Amino acid sequence: PEMLLRLTGFTRPMNYLGVPSLSMPCGFSGSGLPVAFQLVGRPFAEATLYTLGGAYQHQTDWHTRSPE
Numbered sequence: 833p834e835m836l837l838r839l840t841g842f843t844r845p846m847n848y849l850g851v852p853s854l855s856m857p858c859g860f861s862g863s864g865l866p867v868a869f870q871l872v873g874r875p876f877a878e879a880t881l882y883t884l885g886g887a888y889q890h891q892t893d894w895h896t897r898s899p900e
Contacts (some may be wrong), residue, residue, distance in 0.1 A: 841873070842870060843855075843870070846864045846870075846872055848881075848884055850875060850879045851872055851873060851875055852872070852873045852875075852876075852877060852881055852898070853870050853871060853872045853881070854870070854871045854873075854881040854882070854884075855866055855868045855869070855870045855871075856869055856870075856871065856885055857894040857895055857897070858892075858893070859892055859894060860899060864899050865899065866899060871884055871885065872880065877878075888891060891896075
């Protein structure tokens with residue numbers, strides 16, 4: 833349960849609020865773990881998040897990288 837709380841701590845509030853969110857990879861920590869950012873939209877704005885996420889993914893290659 834404690835690990836689950838830590839893993840879902842940033843997504844749970846969006847689920848409670850009923851707003852869409854999208855997590856995107858954006859790099860690696862100093863210890864090599866993947867990190868991401870989260871976009872949060874207005875209710876029923878999933879299409880906007882998909883557009884923004886797609887544009888970000890098109891301009892970066894983080895989604896193709898793996899930890900070393």
